[in-house]
Amino acid sequence: MSGFDLSNFIASFFDEARERLNSINQALVAFEAGTLDEEGLVSLRRDAHTIKGSALMLGVNDVGAVAHVFEDLVELLIESPDLRTEQATQFMYDLHDVLDKRLEDPDSKDLLDEKESRAKYDALLVTFKAIGGASDDAASDSAETSVISDKYIMIGAEEVQERKEKQKAEALENEASAEKHLSQDELNQLVAQQTVASSATVDEQNDEGTPFKPFIEQSESKGQGQRKSSGRFLRVDAERMEMLSNQVIEVSTEQSRSKKAESDLQAARVDLRTLRREWRKIRHLLDEQGNEQEASTIDYMIDVQLRHLRRMTEEARYQDERNSFVLRELRDHVLGLMVRPLDSVFSTFPRAVRDVAAKAGKSVRLVVDGSSVEMDQNVTEALVEPLIHLLNNAVAHGIETSEKRQETGKDAQGQVTIIAKQSGSEVVIEVIDDGQGIDTEVIKRVAVERGVTTQDEINLMDSGEIMELIFRPGFSTLSEVDTLAGRGIGMNVVQDAIRRLTGTIRIHTEVGKGTRFVISVPISIAVQDALMFKIGGQKYGMLTHMIDQALPLSANKIQVGQGGKQFISYGKEHVPLVDLRRMMLLKGEQLSEDPFVIIAEHIEGFVGIVVDEMLGEGEIMVRDLDPYIKRYLPQGLMGNTIVEDGSVVMLLEPYGIKEMGRTAPDQDLEVSLPEEEKLRFNVLLVDDSLIAREVEKNIFENLGFVVDTAIDGMDGLEKLQSGHYDMLVTDLEMPRLDGFGLVRQVRNQPEYKELPIVVISTRESAEDRMRALEVGADSYMVKQHLEASNIISTVKALVGPDMVKERGVEQQLDAAK
Numbered sequence: 043m044s045g046f047d048l049s050n051f052i053a054s055f056f057d058e059a060r061e062r063l064n065s066i067n068q069a070l071v072a073f074e075a076g077t078l079d080e081e082g083l084v085s086l087r088r089d090a091h092t093i094k095g096s097a098l099m100l101g102v103n104d105v106g107a108v109a110h111v112f113e114d115l116v117e118l119l120i121e122s123p124d125l126r127t128e129q130a131t132q133f134m135y136d137l138h139d140v141l142d143k144r145l146e147d148p149d150s151k152d153l154l155d156e157k158e159s160r161a162k163y164d165a166l167l168v169t170f171k172a173i174g175g176a177s178d179d180a181a182s183d184s185a186e187t188s189v190i191s192d193k194y195i196m197i198g199a200e201e202v203q204e205r206k207e208k209q210k211a212e213a214l215e216n217e218a219s220a221e222k223h224l225s226q227d228e229l230n231q232l233v234a235q236q237t238v239a240s241s242a243t244v245d246e247q248n249d250e251g252t253p254f255k256p257f258i259e260q261s262e263s264k265g266q267g268q269r270k271s272s273g274r275f276l277r278v279d280a281e282r283m284e285m286l287s288n289q290v291i292e293v294s295t296e297q298s299r300s301k302k303a304e305s306d307l308q309a310a311r312v313d314l315r316t317l318r319r320e321w322r323k324i325r326h327l328l329d330e331q332g333n334e335q336e337a338s339t340i341d342y343m344i345d346v347q348l349r350h351l352r353r354m355t356e357e358a359r360y361q362d363e364r365n366s367f368v369l370r371e372l373r374d375h376v377l378g379l380m381v382r383p384l385d386s387v388f389s390t391f392p393r394a395v396r397d398v399a400a401k402a403g404k405s406v407r408l409v410v411d412g413s414s415v416e417m418d419q420n421v422t423e424a425l426v427e428p429l430i431h432l433l434n435n436a437v438a439h440g441i442e443t444s445e446k447r448q449e450t451g452k453d454a455q456g457q458v459t460i461i462a463k464q465s466g467s468e469v470v471i472e473v474i475d476d477g478q479g480i481d482t483e484v485i486k487r488v489a490v491e492r493g494v495t496t497q498d499e500i501n502l503m504d505s506g507e508i509m510e511l512i513f514r515p516g517f518s519t520l521s522e523v524d525t526l527a528g529r530g531i532g533m534n535v536v537q538d539a540i541r542r543l544t545g546t547i548r549i550h551t552e553v554g555k556g557t558r559f560v561i562s563v564p565i566s567i568a569v570q571d572a573l574m575f576k577i578g579g580q581k582y583g584m585l586t587h588m589i590d591q592a593l594p595l596s597a598n599k600i601q602v603g604q605g606g607k608q609f610i611s612y613g614k615e616h617v618p619l620v621d622l623r624r625m626m627l628l629k630g631e632q633l634s635e636d637p638f639v640i641i642a643e644h645i646e647g648f649v650g651i652v653v654d655e656m657l658g659e660g661e662i663m664v665r666d667l668d669p670y671i672k673r674y675l676p677q678g679l680m681g682n683t684i685v686e687d688g689s690v691v692m693l694l695e696p697y698g699i700k701e702m703g704r705t706a707p708d709q710d711l712e713v714s715l716p717e718e719e720k721l722r723f724n725v726l727l728v729d730d731s732l733i734a735r736e737v738e739k740n741i742f743e744n745l746g747f748v749v750d751t752a753i754d755g756m757d758g759l760e761k762l763q764s765g766h767y768d769m770l771v772t773d774l775e776m777p778r779l780d781g782f783g784l785v786r787q788v789r790n791q792p793e794y795k796e797l798p799i800v801v802i803s804t805r806e807s808a809e810d811r812m813r814a815l816e817v818g819a820d821s822y823m824v825k826q827h828l829e830a831s832n833i834i835s836t837v838k839a840l841v842g843p844d845m846v847k848e849r850g851v852e853q854q855l856d857a858a859k
Contacts, residue, residue, distance in 0.1 A: 051100055052100050052102070052148070053148070055096050055097065055100055055102065056145055056148045058096070059093050059096070059097070059105070059141075059145050060142075060145050060146075062089040062092060062093055063089075063093070063138065063141055063142055063145060064386075064389050064390065065085075065089055065389075066086060066089050066090065066112075066138055067138060067142075067389070067390065067392075067393050068389050068392060068393075069082055069083075069085065069086040069089075070086075070131070070134055070135060070138060070393070071392035071393050071396055072392075073086070073126075073131065073134075074131050074396070075407075080120070083116065083119065083120050084120065086116050087113055087116040087117055087120065090109050090112045090113040090116060091109075091113050093105065093106075093109040093141075094106050094109035094110045094112075094113055097109060103156075104144070104153040104154040104155075104156060105141065105144055105145070105154065107154070107156035107159070107160075108137060108140060108141055108144075108154045108156060108159050109141065111137060111156075111159045111160055111163050112134065112137045112138075112141070114163065115130065115133065115134060115137070115163060115166070116134070122170075125170050129166065129169065130166065133162065133163070133166055136162075137159060140154055140159070141154070252476070252555075253474075253550070253552075253555075253556070253558060254474055254475065254476045254552070254555050254556025254557070254558060255457050255459070255474075255476040255556065256409075256459055256461070256474065258409050258410075258411045258459065258461070280419065283379060283380060283419075284380075284420075286376055286379075287376050287377060287379075287380055287568070290369075290372060290373050290376045290377075293369060303358060304355060304358045304359055304362055305686075307351060307354055307355045307358055308355055310351055311348065311351045311352065311355060314344065314347055314348055314351060315348065317344070318344045318348070321340065321341075321344065325337050325340075325341075373569065377418070377566050377568060377569065380418050380419045380420070380566070381416040381417060381418055381419065381565070381566070382416060382417070382419045382422055383413060383414050383415065383416050384412065384413050384414070384415050384416070384417060384422060384462050384469075384471075385413035385414065386422060387422055387423075387425060387426055387429065388410050388412075388413040388460065388462075389413070390426075391408060391410065391429070391430075391433060391460060392408050392410070394430060394433060394434075395408040395433055395437060395458060396408075398433070398434055398437045398438065399437050399441075402437055402438055403443065404437060404441050404442075404443055404444070404456065405444050405454055405455040405456065406437055406441050406455065406456045406457070406458055407455050407456070407457050407458070408433075408457075408458050408459075408460070409457060409458070409459040409460075410459075410460050410461075411459070411460075411461045411462070412461050412462030412463050412471075413462070415462045415463065415464050415469055416565070417469050417563075417565050417566075418565060418566040418567060418568075420567070421543055421563060421564070421565070421566070421567060424539060424542065424543055425471070425539075425543070425561075425563070427535065427539055428535065428536040428539040428540055428561070429460070429471070429473065431533070431535055431536045432473040432536060432559055433458060433460070433473065435533070436458045436473060436474075436475035436477065436557070437456075437458065437475075439477075440456075440458075440475040440477030440478060440479075440556065440557055441456035441458065441475055441476075441477040441478075442456065442477055442478055450554065452476070456475065456476060456477055457475070457476050458473070458474070458475045459472070459473075459474040459475075460472070460473050460474075461474070464565070465562075467564055467565055467570075467587075468545075468562050468563065468564055468565065468587060469562070469563055469564075469565055470560060470561070470562050471560075471561045471562075471563070472558055472559065472560050472561075473558070473559045473561070474556065474557070474558045474559075475556050475557055476555070476556040477556055477557065478553070478554060478556075479551045479552050479553040479554055479555055479556055479557055480509070480512070480549070480551040480553070480557055481553050482505055482508045482509065485508055485509070485511050485512060485517075486500050486508055486511075488517070489511045489514075489517060490807065491807075492517065492807075493805045493806075493807035493809050493810040494511060494514045494515075494517045494805075495511060495514070495804070495805075495806075496804070496805065496806030496807070496824070496826065497806070498806065498826060499804070499806075499826065502603065502607075504616065504647070506645070506647040507647065509549050509551075509645070510644075510645045510647075512533045512549075513533050513534055513536070513537040513645065514534065515534045515775065517533065517534070537697070540561060540563065541680065541695060541697060541698075542680075543563045543564075543567060544563070544564060544567055544570065544585055544588075544664065544680060544681070544695070545561060545562055545563030545564065546561070546562050546587075546588065546643055546644075546645075547559060547560070547561050547562075547645060548560045548562075548645060549645065562587070564587070567664055568663060568664055569661060569662075569663060569664070570585050570586075570587070570661070570662060570664055571585065571586040571587075571659060571660065571661055571662070572584060572585050572586060572659060572660070572661075572662045572664075572683065572693065573585075573586055573589055573592065573640070573656075573658075573659040574656075574657035574658060574659065574660075574685070574691065575592075575638070575640065575653040575654075575655060575656050575657055576653060576654045576655040576657065577622055577623050577626050577652075577653050577654060578622070578623045578624070578625070578626035578627035578631060578633070578654065579626075579627060579631030579654070580626050581657065581685075581689070581691050582653075582691060582692055582693070582694055583662065583683060583691050583692070583693045583694070584640065584642065584651075584693060584694050584695070584696075585664075585693065585695075586659055588642050588643055588695065588696055589640055589641065589642050589643070590641045590642065590643050590648060591640075591641045592638055592639070592640050592641070592656060593638065593639055593641065594636065594637075594638055594639075595610070595637045595638055595639040595650075595652060599611075600619065603616070607703075608621075609650070610639065610650055612641055612648060612650075615647055615648055617641060617647070617648045617649065617650040618649055618650065618700065618703060618704075619639065619650045619651075619652055619703070620649060620650065620651055620652065620699050620700060620702060620703035620733070621652040622651070622652070622699070622702075622732065622733065623637075623652060623653075623654060624736075625732055625733060625736045633654060634654035634655060637652050637653060637654055638652075638653050638654075638655070638656050639651065639652055639653070640653060642696035642699070643696065644696045644697055644700055645697070649696050649699060649700040649703070651694070651696075651699055662683040662685075663683055663684070664681050664683060664693065665681055665682050665683055665684070666681055667679060667680075667681055667682060668682075676698075676730075676753065677698040677701060677702055677730050677731055677732065678694055678695060678698030678699045678701075678702055678732070679692055679693070679694065679695070679698065680693050680694070680695040680698075681693045701731070702731045702732055702733045702734070703733060704804070705731045705733075705734050705773075705775075705804045705825060706731060706733035706734045706737055706825070707734060707737050707738060707741075707802075707825045707826075707828045720745060720746025722746055722747070722748060723746070723747045723748070723768040723769055723837075723841060724747070724748050724750070724765075724766060724767045724768050724769075725742050725747045725748070725749050725750070725767060725768065725769045725770070725771055726750050726751075726752060726758060726761060726762055726765070726767040726769070726770050726771070727739055727742065727749055727750070727751045727752070727771045727772075728751070728752045728753075728754070728755065728757070728758035728770070728771065728772040728773060728776070728781070728784065729751075729753075729772070729773040729776070729802075730753055730754050730773065730775075730776040730777060731773070734773065734825065735751050735753070738771065738802065739751060741828075741833060742771070745833070745834065745837060747769075750765065750767070753776075754776040754777050754778045754779060755772070755776055755778060755779025755780055755781065755783055755784035755787075756778045756779045758770070758772065758779075758784055759779070759784065759787060759788070762788065762794070767797070768797075768798070768841065769797070769798045769799075769800065769837070769840065769841065770785075770788065770797055770798070770799045770800070771799075771800045771801075771802060772784055772785065772799070772800075772801055772802070773801075773802060773803055774801060774803040774805055774810065774814070775803070775804070775805070781801055781803065781814070782813060782814065782817055785799055785801070785814065785817045785818045785819050786817040786818065788818065789817065789818035798820050798821075798840035798841060799818060799819045799820050799821075800819070800820065800821045800822075800823065800836065800837075800840065801814045801819045801821070801822045801823070802823045802824075802825055802828070803822070803823075803824065803825065804824065804825050804826065805824075806824050806826070820840055821836050821839075821840060823836065
């Protein structure tokens with residue numbers, strides 16, 4: 043076989059080996075929990091044997107050798123159940139992990155050390171022999187690793203079933219023999235005890251049917267959310283499938299433009315009819331001049347063109363409907379090829395929870411349901427990180443230690459449950475734990491201590507808004523950082539990932555009972571329904587599954603709360619209003635006198651987005667943001683779509699919009715100076731919030747400043763180096779580079795040592811204020827407490843009297859000219 047190209051087979055081998063290793067991982071968790079039967083052990087060994095055989099045949103000898111060690115150990119445990127110790131289990135986990143790392147990188151030059159694995163196996167045999175559990179034959183088999191008894195490899199379900207039936211028959215025989223020696227009274231007592239035990243079991247199952255410890259049927263329906271397979275499969279590179287999917291989406295987008303062609307033809311018909319009417323008004327002039335034949339010819343030509351246009355319009359409509367149907371079918375089939383069952387993700391969780399629980403010193407059981415539900419492959423892969431974070435938090439933050447659980451009357455072993463189910467075009471995934479729940483009082487205290495929010499802001503929040511604080515950057519209730527938690531980035535990562543998937547996340551918790559996170563994500567991101575509307579003359583959209591309702595907004599419905607924030611009552615909720623219309627107003631456009639408000643769902647509540655006009659809803663193709671725009675991580679934008687007229691419409695998302703409203707200064711704040719006192723300083727304003735940026739820009743322009751803006755720290759650095767500015771004003775919480783990093787980098791450059799820097803942030807803690815001043819800021823102001831007099835005095839103090847005088851003279855000279 044020299045010269046035979048094995049490259050394609052090797053690629054397929056690594057794919058298949060990873061799948062079998064995933065199966066091994068699940069089996070190991072069941073083996074450690076004591077729920078893996080003899081048939082499962084045989085399957086475990088068969089997977090290891092297949093990996094070994096294929097690897098050795100294709101020349102991947104290091105993988106084959108380590109898989110050989112794994113197979114030997116499993117075979118030994120099958121034949122000697124008394125050797126199934128914790129030490130043996132951990133060694134199987136270790137072998138799995140080294141194989142997993144190697145299979146993730148087929149081109150790695152760092153090969154596995156067979157001798158090291160074999161030496162550890164031999165050491166384990168010595169340990170078994172020392173405790174009297176291993177025979178000399180096992181050690182002999184290890185020394186002669188090339189000789190493997192084929193009879194064990196062929197053991198399958200039939201042999202296992204025979205063993206089970208034989209063991210069951212022996213057990214029944216023993217029970218019957220024992221009953222012969224019991225008196226009638228003893229038999230009655232035994233029956234009574236069994237009845238009590240059975241009743242206790244039923245009660246225990248009923249207890250498990252609680253919101254935070256649901257009872258999951260073991261026999262999950264395989265058909266739910268899963269297509270019937272033909273049994274014929276073709277292995278295709280995922281990248282090729284993604285390219286095909288993108289091309290189909292692109293074609294579908296182009297198809298929407300054909301509708302514009304139909305409307306253009308229809309408009310041409312209307313124009314031609316108008317022309318015919320106008321012609322008939324002046325036709326009599328030709329008749330009077332004796333040119334009736336020429337007039338009739340023009341009539342005929344117009345009628346011919348109208349009939350021609352009508353046929354073209356009908357043909358265009360027919361072709362459009364036919365092409366739309368074919369493309370929709372093609373799109374659905376191609377997108378269907380991209381779906382995969384959640385089992386590919388869920389199967390890794392038992393091991394992950396097992397490892398986290400071991401590190402935390404807690405006893406935790408993971409229950410999984412809904413692994414057969416199918417989703418888009420890209421969505422499925424993107425869910426791994428947020429779900430791992432939620433599971434880690436459930437163990438690290440939620441589940442108590444066994445001792446504490448028993449003190450409160452709970453089972454010593456905690457339960458974490460993950461459930462998936464399809465609901466229309468969405469998949470709902472719940473991550474539940476029966477731990478200590480989330481205490482809002484603790485959240486409030488920690489959020490203020492860590493500078494995540496201010497005490498004034500906390501005082502204005504309801505319970506839902508307080509719960510949202512756990513998603514803000516920097517929040518964690520753990521006082522010490524370890525390998526599991528405490529860094530304050532976990533839940534923020536979760537929310538960002540769910541937002542990228544155009545999904546939502548909600549929280550249900552009860553102190554002392556547990557916590558339930560409910561994630562809703564679309565089965566496929568590419569095709570969704572959206573509501574279109576206008577803000578300030580510009581067209582925008584929002585996915586309908588994020589919207590609860592759209593209502594006319596009457597001025598008398600608007601209420602003003604503490605801090606000047608506007609809200610409306612919606613059921614029992616106070617919904618904060620965010621009005622972006624002035625910031626997005628196009629030149630020549632007017633704000634609507636009869637606006638609407640879109641009530642959008644947001645974690646534990648709603649946010650109201652004020653819009654000028656509703657344009658209706660329909661199915662759209664969701665496209666990612668342009669890479670240039672995306673690199674700035676714009677707040678409130680999640681993607682775009684191309685509508686029928688070929689224009690690009692930006693898609694908004696509720697969380698970013700609400701954050702813009704939350705972090706914005708008072709929009710009605712009036713700051714002004716007499717014309718003779720205004721100074722023409724150049725200021726660079728850095729803030730990722732559109733509302734805050736526009737409000738602050740307006741403030742400084744009223745002081746006479748020439749204002750340039752940047753949308754984050756990186757953008758600010760670039761503009762600072764390419765322009766000349768007399769002052770830098772920056773926010774703290776920004777993507778890519780935050781305010782602390784921006785100020786530090788600016789001060790590290792000698793030419794900016796004397797540049798006045800002002801921080802304007804929502805953070806009010808003394809720690810944030812001190813940190814900002816330590817890295818080089820000259821002044822620190824809180825957005826919620828901005829006042830005209832404070833802004834003016836701060837600016838004048840920072841720029842200094844000499845600069846004020848100099849700029850005043852310049853202004854007078856310019857005025858004289």
